[in-house]
Amino acid sequence: MDIQQQIVEVDTAGKKPRRFVFVLLQDFTMLCFASALESLRIANRMSGQDLYSWTLIGEGGDTIICSNGTEFKLQADLGELNRDDTVMICGGIDVQSATTKKVLSWIRREARRGVVMGGLCTAAYSLAKAGLLDGKKATIHWENQDSFAEEFEDVTLTKSIFVVDGNRITTAGGTASIDLMLKIIADDHGEDLANAVADQLIYSSIRTDQDTQRLSIPTRIGVRHPKLSRVIQAMEQNIEEPISPSVLAKDVGMSTRQLERLFRRYLNRSPKRYYMELRLQKARNLLMQTDMSVINVALACGFASPSHFSKCYRAHYNTTPYRERGAQAARLSI
Structure with missing residues (x-):
């Protein structure tokens, strides 16, 4: 060449x-x-x-x-x-x-x-x-x-x-x-x-500062359904003060039962369960990346009490928030 x-x-x-x-x-x-x-x-x-x-x-x-x-x-x-x-x-x-x-x-x-x-x-x-x-x-x-x-x-x-x-x-x-x-x-x-x-660089699509870094919601969840995407977007934007399934459904012109069926069909879980997983994922990020107290992490992720937060966290991650943070500190000290 x-x-x-x-x-x-x-x-x-x-x-x-x-x-x-x-x-x-x-x-x-x-x-x-x-x-x-x-x-x-x-x-x-x-x-x-x-x-x-x-x-x-x-x-x-x-x-x-x-x-x-x-x-x-x-x-x-x-x-x-x-x-x-x-x-x-x-x-x-x-x-x-x-x-x-x-x-x-x-x-x-x-x-x-x-x-x-x-x-x-x-x-x-x-x-x-x-x-x-x-x-x-x-x-x-x-x-x-x-x-x-x-x-x-x-x-x-x-x-x-x-x-x-x-x-x-x-x-x-x-x-x-x-x-x-x-x-x-x-x-x-x-x-x-x-x-x-x-x-x-074989870089065929040059992005600008107007492009966002994450894949679109339909791409991430593998489902192209406009109302489902809007509900998930609303969930992601309202972690600290979660919105009830009935309000989420109403905002996209559905009944609560229709929303339940939609989540079951495409994501094999209820809207409440999906929302909980989003909140716990954010909580884990905060525990691993900040020195925020467990109480403040709980509040930032929409949990009314540390005990409820700890119970939900243990059910999902098979460990408590306190042990998670302790394990992270131990890994970083090696």
């Missing part, structure tokens, strides 16, 4: 390469990092120029291990950057522990100097913990949305795959890094280059 015939002409007169500083947190997710880095590498290749440069840094400046066990050699510790650098913090499993005091201090210091700060995957937590997202829009991986919303009330959390709000950038993780980088490349050097990068 003759690469020279595929070069996308880019006018870089008077411009120096834009440098990205990837901050790798302990147990970061490789996919979100690799997706971002490879997009930049391919942009250089397709333009035939060094449009972008990058460096890998992290606490200690030695080595770091990602969530799949691969070890990376860092190029530097958390030091002073250039004001025109773009920082991309890469998060992953247990980002709370990975966001150490040293990391937070460094983030705040560099942000005060005007550096653009981005958080890939769960690293939106790191930015929010440092106070950089107060009053701004942001996103984070859907699995971490419940705990994030509970802890950072001053952040406008969205379900978008990525969000750019001023000099703060957040993504949902995974391949969302590609979409973000394609937008950055397009803004920097034009749509033609961004499209050429997408082609090289």
